[in-house]
Amino acid sequence: MQADSTVLLVGATEGTVRKAKDLGLRVLVLQHPQKLAEAPCELADVVRAVDYTDLTALETAARELWKTTGFTAVVSLTEPGLEGAGLLNDLFGLGGTGLEAARRFRDKLAMRRRLVAAGNGAATAAAAPLAKRRDLDEFADEHGYPFVIKPTNGTGSYGVSLVTGPEAADTAWHTVSALSGHPMARTTMPFSVDGFMMEEYVDGPQFSAESFSFDGRHVLIGITETQLAADSFAAFSHVMPTRLDDAAQAGVLDAVSRFLDAMELRDGPAHTEFRLGERGPVVIESHNRFGGGAINQLVRGAYGIDLETYALGWPFRLVPEISRPPRARGAAAVRFLVSGPGQVESITGVEDARAEPGVLAAQMWVKPGDTVRAVEDSWDRLGLVAAAAATGDMAVRRAEEVLRDTIRIQVRGEDGVVRPARIALPDRPQRHPAHGESAVAMATAD
Missing domain, CATH: 3.30.470.20 (ATP-grasp fold, B domain)
Incomplete structure (x- = not known):
C-alpha cells in the first residue's frame, strides 16, 4: 500500500513536522527514544519510538507502517537518520539516495576512497586508516607534517586534532585510544566512535x-x-x-x-x-x-x-x-557564545533576542545546571544568534550586538567566580583571493 502524499521522517523536530504539514503532507515519524521527550512531534499523524541507528529495528518499524499506512517518500535531516533513510529508499524502491551513498557521506575514509576510485577529477586529500601508533609516523614519512586525525564517523569537529610534528604524535595517539569505541560524549548524536583516520592538512x-x-x-x-x-x-x-x-x-x-x-x-x-x-x-x-x-x-x-x-x-x-x-x-551571519569551564547558572534574553529586528534564529544548547568546558570542538559552543542584513559585515555586527546586549548566559567558573559567556572570536579575519591569486599565499599573508 502507498499513500501519495505521505512522508516518513526518520528523526524529526517539531519544526520539520510543521513544515511538512504546511506542504499538505501526511506525516509519519520514527523518532529516537532519546529524542522523544524534547521533540514528541505532536503534529505528526503517526509517531513511533525506535532506535533508528539500529537498522534491523528501523526496518521492522518501517515495514509495519508500509503495511498499515503506506508512504511515498522517506526523508531524514538528522545525521543519525541518514543511513536509515537510505536503507528504506532501497527496500521500498522509492528512488533517491540509497544506503551505500549515505554510508559514504558518514564514513570519511570511505568518502576519500570513493573519490580516488571515481577518477572524475574531484580534488581530494591523501588519507589512511589509523589503527596503530606507528601509523602516525608512517603517514608523516609519506605526507609530512602537519596532518589531521579525525574519527571516521564524527561530526561537529568532535575528536579532530592537528598533528604538528613528531612531538605531537604521542598526544594524538592518546586521544585516539581514549575515544575509539566509546560514545561521542557531549553530543546530541547517539553514536560511538568507530575508528580514526589520518588526513593530509589542506x-x-x-x-x-x-x-x-x-x-x-x-x-x-x-x-x-x-x-x-x-x-x-x-x-x-x-x-x-x-x-x-x-x-x-x-x-x-x-x-x-x-x-x-x-x-x-x-x-x-x-x-x-x-x-x-x-x-x-x-x-x-x-x-x-x-x-x-x-x-x-x-x-x-x-x-x-x-x-x-x-x-x-x-x-x-x-x-x-x-x-x-x-x-x-541580502546577507546573513551567525556568531556563537562560548565560555571557560564551569557550570551554567542562568540564561536570560533568548525570547527577546528572537524578537529583535533582523534576527533569523537564537538557539541555546545549554540550560542552568549544565557543566560546560573550554572549547575543544563545536559541541562545546553554548548557543548562537543568526542575523540578516544588507551586507555580510553588517550581519556579523547585528548578530554580535544581539549576543552582547540581549542574551546573557552566566557561568560559575571552577574558581567560583560567575562570569558571562562571551562571543566566540575566530582565529583571524579571512581575506579572499583575487582572481588568479593563490589561496594558500592569501591565507598565510598578513
Missing part, C-alpha cells in the same frame, strides 16, 4: 557549499564563509554570501558537482565543507543534509530559500526545481 581558508540535488543534477545554492577557533577546528563564524569572485565560485560549483557525482547523491540537500588550497577547492567532508549551526537560516536569510522545505517538498514535486545558482538578496 592550508587555506575554509568554506562550505550549500547545494540541492534534483534527480542527480546539483545546484549550488550558496557558499558559506567559515572561520574557525584559533586552537581547534570548532566553527566560530559563518557568513553568506561569499565574497569570492565569479571565477572562484565557478570553480567551486565544478568541484562540488564532481564530488557529489562521485558520491552518487541523487536528491536533496548537501553541506560540503572545503578549503581553497593551492590545488583549488579540496573537499574536507560532506553531509547529505543541510548544515548545522543555523546554516539553513542563513540560506533563507540571504537567498530566500528554505532547504528544509525543499527536502520535504521535492520528493512530491511540491516545490519548483531550481535551475541555476540563485542571486543573493
Whole structure:
C-alpha cells in the first residue's frame, strides 16, 4: 500500500513536522527514544519510538507502517537518520539516495576512497586508516607534517586534532585510544566512535557549499564563509554570501558537482565543507543534509530559500526545481557564545533576542545546571544568534550586538567566580583571493 502524499521522517523536530504539514503532507515519524521527550512531534499523524541507528529495528518499524499506512517518500535531516533513510529508499524502491551513498557521506575514509576510485577529477586529500601508533609516523614519512586525525564517523569537529610534528604524535595517539569505541560524549548524536583516520592538512581558508540535488543534477545554492577557533577546528563564524569572485565560485560549483557525482547523491540537500588550497577547492567532508549551526537560516536569510522545505517538498514535486545558482538578496551571519569551564547558572534574553529586528534564529544548547568546558570542538559552543542584513559585515555586527546586549548566559567558573559567556572570536579575519591569486599565499599573508 502507498499513500501519495505521505512522508516518513526518520528523526524529526517539531519544526520539520510543521513544515511538512504546511506542504499538505501526511506525516509519519520514527523518532529516537532519546529524542522523544524534547521533540514528541505532536503534529505528526503517526509517531513511533525506535532506535533508528539500529537498522534491523528501523526496518521492522518501517515495514509495519508500509503495511498499515503506506508512504511515498522517506526523508531524514538528522545525521543519525541518514543511513536509515537510505536503507528504506532501497527496500521500498522509492528512488533517491540509497544506503551505500549515505554510508559514504558518514564514513570519511570511505568518502576519500570513493573519490580516488571515481577518477572524475574531484580534488581530494591523501588519507589512511589509523589503527596503530606507528601509523602516525608512517603517514608523516609519506605526507609530512602537519596532518589531521579525525574519527571516521564524527561530526561537529568532535575528536579532530592537528598533528604538528613528531612531538605531537604521542598526544594524538592518546586521544585516539581514549575515544575509539566509546560514545561521542557531549553530543546530541547517539553514536560511538568507530575508528580514526589520518588526513593530509589542506592550508587555506575554509568554506562550505550549500547545494540541492534534483534527480542527480546539483545546484549550488550558496557558499558559506567559515572561520574557525584559533586552537581547534570548532566553527566560530559563518557568513553568506561569499565574497569570492565569479571565477572562484565557478570553480567551486565544478568541484562540488564532481564530488557529489562521485558520491552518487541523487536528491536533496548537501553541506560540503572545503578549503581553497593551492590545488583549488579540496573537499574536507560532506553531509547529505543541510548544515548545522543555523546554516539553513542563513540560506533563507540571504537567498530566500528554505532547504528544509525543499527536502520535504521535492520528493512530491511540491516545490519548483531550481535551475541555476540563485542571486543573493541580502546577507546573513551567525556568531556563537562560548565560555571557560564551569557550570551554567542562568540564561536570560533568548525570547527577546528572537524578537529583535533582523534576527533569523537564537538557539541555546545549554540550560542552568549544565557543566560546560573550554572549547575543544563545536559541541562545546553554548548557543548562537543568526542575523540578516544588507551586507555580510553588517550581519556579523547585528548578530554580535544581539549576543552582547540581549542574551546573557552566566557561568560559575571552577574558581567560583560567575562570569558571562562571551562571543566566540575566530582565529583571524579571512581575506579572499583575487582572481588568479593563490589561496594558500592569501591565507598565510598578513
